[in-house]
Amino acid sequence: MxxxxxxxxxxxxxxxxxxxxxxxxxxxxxxxxxFSPSAADAAQPGSKPAVAKACANTGTYVKPDGKKAKNSxxxxxxxxxxxxxxxxxxxxxRNTGETANLAGYTATVTAGEFVQSLSSFENDGxxxxxxxxxxxxxxxxxxxxxxxxxxxxxxNQIDPDISSIPTLQTGTxxxxxxxxxxxxxxxxxxxxDFFVIYKPVSDPFxxxxxxxxxxx
Numbered sequence: 001m002x003x004x005x006x007x008x009x010x011x012x013x014x015x016x017x018x019x020x021x022x023x024x025x026x027x028x029x030x031x032x033x034x035f036s037p038s039a040a041d042a043a044q045p046g047s048k049p050a051v052a053k054a055c056a057n058t059g060t061y062v063k064p065d066g067k068k069a070k071n072s073x074x075x076x077x078x079x080x081x082x083x084x085x086x087x088x089x090x091x092x093x094r095n096t097g098e099t100a101n102l103a104g105y106t107a108t109v110t111a112g113e114f115v116q117s118l119s120s121f122e123n124d125g126x127x128x129x130x131x132x133x134x135x136x137x138x139x140x141x142x143x144x145x146x147x148x149x150x151x152x153x154x155x156n157q158i159d160p161d162i163s164s165i166p167t168l169q170t171g172t173x174x175x176x177x178x179x180x181x182x183x184x185x186x187x188x189x190x191x192x193d194f195f196v197i198y199k200p201v202s203d204p205f206x207x208x209x210x211x212x213x214x215x216x
Contacts, residue, residue, distance in 0.1 A: 081093050081211065102206065102209070118163050133179055142172050150197070158186070195211055
């Protein structure tokens, strides 16, 4: 009886070539990998979920292509508001609802309107603004209604009025903290282009200003 018949009769299968065994092992490994989570997908001990950037949702402006505008610190004096008086090199001109980034803050004007009267004894004609401010810095930062001014069509830069209606609160924002509120400016019935100026008084040596235009 030859050796092959002896192995079969004794119950031993013939030996497999080493190349065949290697191919089977490799195919098994590929099959297991196809159904197993990858290292990138598997949860890693101690890993943290992705965190949105601070102040990413402060702005409300949507571009003509339907996409929401991102926060920006780009200087663009004269690009949006050609011929604007008192234009400065580091001004950030923005559409209503679009944000300016300066001094660690993200700020925007979300709306503006003319209001003739605020109360029975406040009826001189006012520009009423809705604004938002967010702190991008790691350290707390203060907000103040006097961070804001309005440049009138006559070229006069005026401060907000202290009025009887609720307005933007002065306070301190922690990182990512945001506050929204109204500001009112007595304009005595003037009409035309008003330029809103944001420049935090807490950083007097920073020349960057946020600029928005409201026309009434």
